[in-house]
Structure formats: C-alpha cells, structure tokens
Amino acid sequence: MAENIQATRDAKHGMALAVTLWAIMLVSVAFFFKYDLPELASDRQSQDTLYYVILGLTGVAYIVIQSLFAFYIWKYRHRDDAEGSYWHESHKMEVAWTIATAVILVPIVFAGLVIWDDVKAAPPEDVFTIEAVGAQFQWDIRYPGPDGQFGSWRPELYSLENYLGIDPDDAAGNDDIHLINQMVLPIDQPVRILLRSKDVQHAFFLPHFRVKQDLMPGIMTSVWFTPTKIGEYEIACAELCGLGHYRMRAFLSIRSQADYDTWLAEQSQAN
Amino acid sequence: MAETLTVPKTKSGDGGGGDFVDQSFGDYGSGGESQKRADTAKLGLRIALGSVTMLFAAFTSAYIVRSAGEDWIPLAAPSLIWVNTVILLFSSVTMELGKRAFESWRPVAFRKWIAVTAVLGALFIAGQVAAWNQLASQGIYLQSHPHSSFFYVLTGVHAVHLLVGVLALFYVLMLARRYELTPGESSSPGVVATYWHFVGGIWIYLIVVLFYL
Amino acid sequence: MSEGHDDHGHGKQSFISKYIFSYDHKMIAKQYLTLVMFMAVVGGSLAMLVRLQLGWPGQHAQFWETLFPAGMAQGVMTPEFYVMLFTMHGTIMVFFVLSLGPVSGFGNFLIPLQVGARDMAFPFLNMMSFWTALPGAIIILISFFVEGGAAASGWTAYPPLSAIRSAIPGSAMGQTLWIVGMIFFIASFTMGGLNFVVTILNLRTKGLKMMRLPLTTWAQFLVGILGLLAFPALAAGSILLLFDRGLGTSFYLPAGIFIGDTLFPHSGGSPLLWQHLFWFLGHPEVYIIMLPALGFTSDIISTFTRRPIFGYRSMVYAIVAIAMLSFVVWGHHMFVSGMSPFLGTAFTMTTLCIAVPSAVKVFNWLATLWMAKIQFTTPMLFALGIVSFFVTGGLTGIFLGTNVVDIQLHDTYFVVAHFHFIMAGAGLFGLLAAVYYWFPKMFGRHMNERAGKVHFWFTFIAYYGVFFPMHYLGISGMMRRIYDPNTYDYLKPFQNVNTFISISAFILGLAQVIFLANYFWSMFKGKKVESENPWHANTLEWSTPIHPGHGNWPGDIPEVYRWPYDYQHPDEEGDHAPQWQPPAKVKAAK
Ligand code: HEA
Ligand code: HEA
C-alpha cells in the first residue's frame, strides 16, 4: 500500500467536492425561479402544467439525489480508522427503489397520454384555417379570403412570380390574401394552420403559444390552437434549414375580433 | 496457482452465483487451442451474419415505407435474374458437396467443388451485370422510379456480399493448395459454406421482397 | 515494452509491425486513443468557435480572417461557417471522440486483459478496424478544405437539406465526404463490435463466468451488440442518401421541391424515412457512448471506495435492459415531425421506461458510497463527476421523453443542455476517468496527480457553468443551431446568459490543455509505477506485468476464482482479494 497513498487519501478534495455539489445544486435550482417559460398566450395551459409537474418531480429527485450524493462523499471521505463494509446486496432495497422510480413515472406517462390526445385531437367545428408555407428563408402566410376557400396549388406552378404555385384558373384563389412573414389572428378563435414546405424541412415554432410542428416536404402537416392574449409575437423556424435558418423569422399579431375584422377588410380591399 | 482445484462455493463467489449465460458458453480453459479457434470463427461468422441481416432488414423497411408512395410503378423482373437464381442455387449445392468432401477428407474432390462454386459465384455476378444491362436497355435506370432504384441498390448490395464470398472461396482454395487445411483442425470451409448459403438465402429473400410483396 | 512474453515467437519486431500495423490489441488501443485525442482537440476547438459567435454575435476581429479566410471573411463569422462548425463539432465528438475513445480505444485495451485472453479473437480484423477508422477520420477532416467547405446539415443530416446540393450554397463536396466518412466509420465500428462480442463470449479464461465479468466488460459486450445491430441501419440509410445526392434517385426526396428557380424532378420520397433510419441508429448510438462510461464508473468507484459494487446483478440487468430498450425509443426525436400521434404515445412510454434501469444504476452507486473509505484520486473524482452529470442530464431526459412537454422544448437549448450533460459530460468524463485510471497499465507510469486534480476542478465546475444555464435558455425558447439569437426580440434579454456560457466554455477549453500536457509529460516523465497493481484493484488486467508484451501474460493465463469486487471481504486478509487469488479456504488446503 505504499504508492499513491499520499494522493489517494486527500480527503480535502472530498470535502471540497461535497461543498461544490451542494453549491451547484442550490444555485442551479434557484435560477429556475428567474427563468421560466415565455408568458403563455394560447389555450395550451395543460402543456405548461405538465411541464411544471415534471419540473417539480425531477427537481425533488435532483435535489435529493445530488445532496445525498454529496453527503456520502463528505461523510465517507477516507479516514484511516474508518470501518469498512462488505455488504453489497439487498433485494428489498433494490426492488423498493425500482418500484419507486416506476411509480413516479406513472402519473407523468398517464397525464402525458391524456394531454397529448387533447393536443392532437381534431380541431373544433368553428376552427378557421390559414396556410403557412415555409421556404428558405421566409414564411408565406395565406388566408382564404372572404369566400373561405383556398385556391388550389401545384408544385409545377412554382416560380418566382407565382411564389406559392397557385392555380390561376381556380376562382377560389382570386380573393386569397398572401402575406410575407406576417400573420394576424383574432383572439379566442381556434385556428388551424396548414403547413407545407417548398424545399427542405422547417419547423413552425410559436414559443409563446407552445406550438411547434415540422414542415415536411412532400406532405402537409397542421397544428391548431386558440390564441388567448392580445399582443405582438414572433414566429420562429426551429428546424435547421440552411445558412439562413437563424433569420427565418415572422411576426404574429393577436388582435381583438373587431380589430381583426377591420384588418381583414383592408387586406381584402388591397387585394 | 494454475493447478485445477475444485473451488468450494464461498460467500464471495460471483455476483450471486448465476450461471445463466454459461450453459452455452462454457469455460475455455481446457480444450485444444485449435478447437477454440474453430468455435471462435464460427461464432464470429454467426454474429456477423446477424449484422448483415440488420442491414437488409433496414433496406427492407425502407422499401416497405417507400412502396406505399403513390408514384410506385411495379417493375417486371428482368428475365435474366431467373437464370442467375438457378446458378446461385446450384452453387449452394456444389458448396455443400465441397464442404462434405472436406469433412470426409477427400482433398481432390474438395478442391474441385470449391473451384466450381467460385466459378459459379463469379458467373452469377456477371449474370447480374447482364441483368442490369438488360434492364437499362429497356430504358429502366437506377433513377427511373423507386422500384427500379431499389432493385439496383438491393441487388447491388447483395452482389457485393457475394463478391466477398467469392474472394473467401479463393482464399480457401489457396490454403487448400498449400495443404494448410485439415478437417477437425480448420473451420474455414465450414464457415465459408455457411456464409455462402446465407448469401444465397438473402437472394431468395430479396426476390420475394422485390417481386412478390 | 519488451519484458513481456511474445506470443508470436519471433524476437524483435520491426517498427512498422510494432507501432503501425500492429496486431496487438494494446497497441491498437493506443493508436485509437491518439487519434481520438487529436479529434477531440479539433472538435473542442470547433465548439470554442461556436461559443465565440454565440457569446458575442457578429463581433469583429480582423485577426480571424487570417485563420479562416472564407469562414470569417472581414473578421466576422459567416452563417454558413457557423452551420459547418456545429455540424462537424457534433459529428466529430459523437462518432470520432466518444465512440472511438471509450469503445474502440478502451474496449480494445481492456477486453482481452479483463477476460484473460492473449489478444482479441480476430487480431487481423482488429488492425483492419483501426485502418478503416483512420481514413474515415481523415475524410471527415479534409472536408473542411474542399470547395464550399464541410457538411452543413447538422450531425443528423436530414434530407432534403443533406440530399440536394443547392440547398446549402457551396456545400456540395463536403456533404458527400461526410457520408463517405461515416460509411468508413460504420465499417470500422462493426468490425470492432464483432471482435468484442466474440472475445467476451469465447476467450474468457478458466473460471471467468459471465457473472464474474467486471462491469466495464459487460458494458463493452452490450456496446458490441448494439453496434452490430444498429449501425447497419445507418449504413443502409447512408447508401440511399448517397444515391439521392449523386445519382438522381428519390428515396428521401418527394415531389415539389423548389430551390432557387428550379423544380426538382424527384417524386414520392419520404424525408421522414431518413429520420427513422437515422434515429434507429442514433438512439442506440448514444447508449454506445454512455454504457462504457457507466462501466468505468462502477469499476472505479468500487476500487476507490474499497467496497464491492452494490447490486452487481441488478447493475448487469440494468444495462441489459437499457441496451434492449434503446432499440425501441428512437421516435422520441421525432415527436413534432408529423409522424402518427399514436406512435408519439408509444415512444413516450418506452422512453420513460429507460429511466427505471438508469435509476437503479444511480441508486446502486449511492449505496456503494455508503460506508465507503473513499480515496479521492483523480480517476475517482472524475467518476464521481460522471454520477452527478448522469443524474442532471438524465432527469432532463424525462422532460423530453414526455411528448407533450417536448413540443415546446424540442430543438431548443434545453435539448443541447440535456445531451451535453449526459453525453458530453458523463461520456467525456468517462473517457477522462479511464485515461487517469488505466494510464499506469498503458505506459507503466502515473499521471501527475496534482495536475490531474487541477484539471478536474476546472473542468467540473466549468462544465456546470457552460451547460446548466442552457436549460434556462431552452425553457425561455431559444432555438438550437441558430447563428445569432439576437435576430429574435424575445431572445435579446438572454445575451448575457450566452456570454456567461461562452466565458465558462473558454475556461473549460483551456483546462483541457492541462490534461494534454499532463498526458504527454507523464508518458515520458511520469512517476514510474512500482508494482503491477498500483491501485490495489481486483480485475484481471492488474495481474499482467507492468509492461505486458504481446500475449499479455508471460506464463499461463491466471485462473479466475471470484468476482472482481472482493474488497474488504471478511474471510480474506488485506483489504482486497483480486480475481486471480484463490479463496482463503482453498489456499489453506493447498
Ligand atoms: C449519451 C447519450 C445520451 C443518453 C444516455 C441519453 C439518455 C436519455 N435521453 Fe437523450 N439525447 C442525446 C443523448 C443521450 N440521451 C442526444 C445526443 C440527443 C439530441 C440529438 C439531437 O437532436 O441532436 C438527445 C435527445 C433526446 C430526446 C429528443 C429531444 C428532442 O430533440 O426534442 C429525448 C426525448 O425523449 C431524450 C430522452 C432521453 C432519456 C429519457 C434518456 C434516459 O436514458 C435518461 C435516464 C436517466 C435518468 C432518468 C437519471 C437517473 C435516474 C434517477 C436519478 C432516478 C430518479 C428519476 C426519476 C424519478 C424519473 N433525449
Ligand atoms: C459527444 C460529445 C460532445 C462534446 C464533448 C461536446 C462538447 C462541447 N460542446 Fe457540443 N455538441 C454535440 C456534442 C458534443 N459537444 C452535438 C452532438 C451537438 C449537436 C450538433 C448539431 O446540432 O448538429 C453539439 C452542439 C453544441 C452546441 C450548439 C450549437 C447550436 O445548436 O447552434 C454548442 C453551443 O454552445 C456546443 C458547445 C460545446 C462546448 C462548449 C463543448 C466543450 O465541452 C468542449 C471542450 C473541449 C473538450 C471537452 C475536449 C477535450 C478533450 C480532450 C482535449 C482530449 C480527450 C482525449 C482523450 C481522453 C483521449 N455544442
């Protein structure tokens, strides 16, 4: 036992490690009170609730496990006279903590299941639909116009002039409203957004609305939600789509129904 | 320390004394060195085949996903592949004959059958090239449509595996000519035979997937 | 390194056969580790550049232009260069550092020594495996210097971005080289895995039952299996991607792709298909990185607590369970991709199941510390760091695994924090702990303890400083892979957090210089070890001579009588009874 003894017994490092672990634990937890999800502006409260539930459960697990870990490091740092132990198996304890972990997870899984079904459920009858088209590096937003009908589109028609590939022969398309990097929605009205990509994958991300959905070239995806707060927000692209990914940004404005109607009328006029 | 002692079971034992894995893979402290190598080669091959299986399984799942697309145009099998199939099946027979000749130690027959198998394998690959040409001359290329893409890619990947088999056969043949192979001592003919049959099996599987699914 | 017994009988080996085309698993391991170290320096430097940009977006320093004339023209980083940086950072770190290091490096070094074999089952294949990995690494590295630069579609290489040349201006050749390099890597890794599994199953010495294997070797065994079963999926996927890129097929490319002013002629392909194939590999891959680190942790903790590892059996069952489950959770990377919601539910359930065996491991480590006599050597400090990181990073996995919560957190810095804690943190600490612990066996010298401890303290604290604040950024909604977060108004308030992270990251990077200096200095000047078992450990590798030759044991291979964790056994003298020491009663009888 000659070599390394000097170095190995360095109990100082054990004490320092324990203190460091406690300190890190405290500081890292404290900042969760400062940094939070962006203020919610949609009806997706349940998603946040589950987030906080998990934050609470894992937070407790984090605090308990890291502190206990640090405590053992502190307490069992090497001392020559310390008693050792050969004990290395306890069926009961192992079963207990296996089951305990599983039990903590059950409510998470269960709640997740229910909320997921909610989020992914078909939208209500009165939903109104708009379209968001992603392309490097821009969001094109299309409203169906007063007739409530989108003009049909075909990829073969894509060109720099006909940016969305709208079929000029389809009368339903005449009154469609096309906005670039801008979306306006009325409050408290469920909205469904159809998502299509013209080139690569993108992701439609509304951080304040807890909405995120990939745009998959070749298929049409969609999300629906109900805005609940008037204000100006940002739309982000959350899937790497090339060098301009970071600036594929758009604006979302939530207005009262009256303001929205005026805005829509103006747009239709301009069209 | 190396003498064999019957070790009484003590508390220290192993992590509880479980032997569940050991029934099939015993201790190799005893037994001839060459016996050990033979088992090792066989085991290695079996595991490698598991990996190859996963490769084709991945291709198959891609194929199944893709064949649901609406642009799927079924491809008529080029007639030559049936000729190739027969060649390949036949080569499995000669391979087996070679292996049996080796096991009952008829060296001349053994070398003959291995050589025949290698030639048949090479013929198969040539036949595949011809089949691709046949398809191309009908105007069906790799990028023409998804089924043709899969046909070229899957048969191509298979051909590479068969090529490895042919090379292995040449290697065995080389050892045999240098009289470095004796039954019981060497397992390479058996290992190559297993591989050969496996690659043959993959071929049949591919034909079924590509044209009968 | 010549005292040892030379299995091949011929006396002196040439330089080439000893150092270059060596069959000796220990030399191959050192070759791997040297490669890994070089790749880690490259990957780490790329991370520093990433942090440079994020800490001070768009800052100007003429000096950079001389270093990177294209990427930092006028001294300001271009967005395309930024994308290349993190793409190559991720690729290099995941595959060429944390797969090649703990697995190909330490797996090679330790497996024959710990199972009592003279070499790997297939030494030639082993040599080939290194000589396939090296060209793979070179191909990946030179891709920086081809026209247009390196691959720039993320380490996940989602098509169409990775499949269509004009999707990223310039990145034509780089992406192709990336795929080719990956195929080399896969070939190398598969050969290695084959060797691992066969060696462990077949070449164990007398008395070494599976349930007496050290946990490190158990982990390597499962890693071998995972590699053999998972990597073929990426191989298949990459081949198809290569065809789509170069030969006009449409495996992944659907109709209606319009880039620049061109409508591409593809039709019917599915970008989702790549995601499935990639993550079918990708998830087992992250456990390929994790399991060896968990194995090292168990063995190192047991050695330096002078305690048997608690719950050996459940440790084995836990890693077996983790390995099996890792094949059925890949969809948790795709919750918002538009795959069927039903699959979303299924993948949440399987994903959360993995937390249970992981928890078992953590609790077993805690129980091992109970009543321990902890010796705070450098490897032990790093092993304790792994436990802390594994808990921190693992718990965030619960958020992400819950599909509902992942909607918000997907592709934000929360994910970046998660995987840097559990993978970069626990995984890299595993590699470092292993270097400190097995260095005496590799080179017959000790690494400098004092420098090691300084390295630990800077690295450990800086690690939390770099990666914990990323959680805050993530929940605040900061996306990953963005060149300049200040583009978004709602992210502007967090620039100070980013600057803090960057400063911590530079400290972290600098701390690694201590490690590299210590490593190379100790190789030649370190304190010589005095006995073949300097840590008084129990596993079989410590029964070899200080400088084991090719063949590992000069005489017979020792027989194994016990499991590797007999520390402080009540019936034995001394505080430890190595595996090759016969039980007290037998010894007495003799
Ligand atoms: C070594 C690598 C590694 C490991 C081990 C893990 C482990 C886990 N990972 Fe991680 N993961 C990555 C590497 C890794 N991951 C990478 C690289 C990515 C990003 C890829 C990319 O997009 O670029 C990723 C992304 C990722 C996602 C996708 C996120 C997204 O993109 O939206 C998810 C989602 O489910 C996930 C989940 C998990 C879970 C549940 C575990 C579990 O195995 C964790 C289990 C551990 C614990 C739970 C801690 C110990 C247990 C306790 C302390 C007991 C108490 C616990 C409870 C009561 C719950 N990971
Ligand atoms: C597995 C490994 C790994 C490791 C170790 C690291 C290490 C680091 N990573 Fe990285 N990272 C990834 C894997 C890893 N990362 C992946 C997969 C991505 C995603 C890429 C993508 O989006 O496509 C990513 C992305 C990523 C981002 C996000 C970029 C973005 O989304 O825009 C950032 C940002 O800060 C970052 C930072 C860092 C930093 C500061 C370190 C520092 O820890 C680095 C400090 C340097 C070292 C730690 C090296 C030291 C080691 C040695 C010197 C030698 C050791 C050798 C032996 C022991 C033999 N990484």
Ligand code: CUA
């Ligand atoms: Cu569009 Cu990122």
Ligand SMILES: [Cu+2]
């Ligand atoms: Cu995963």
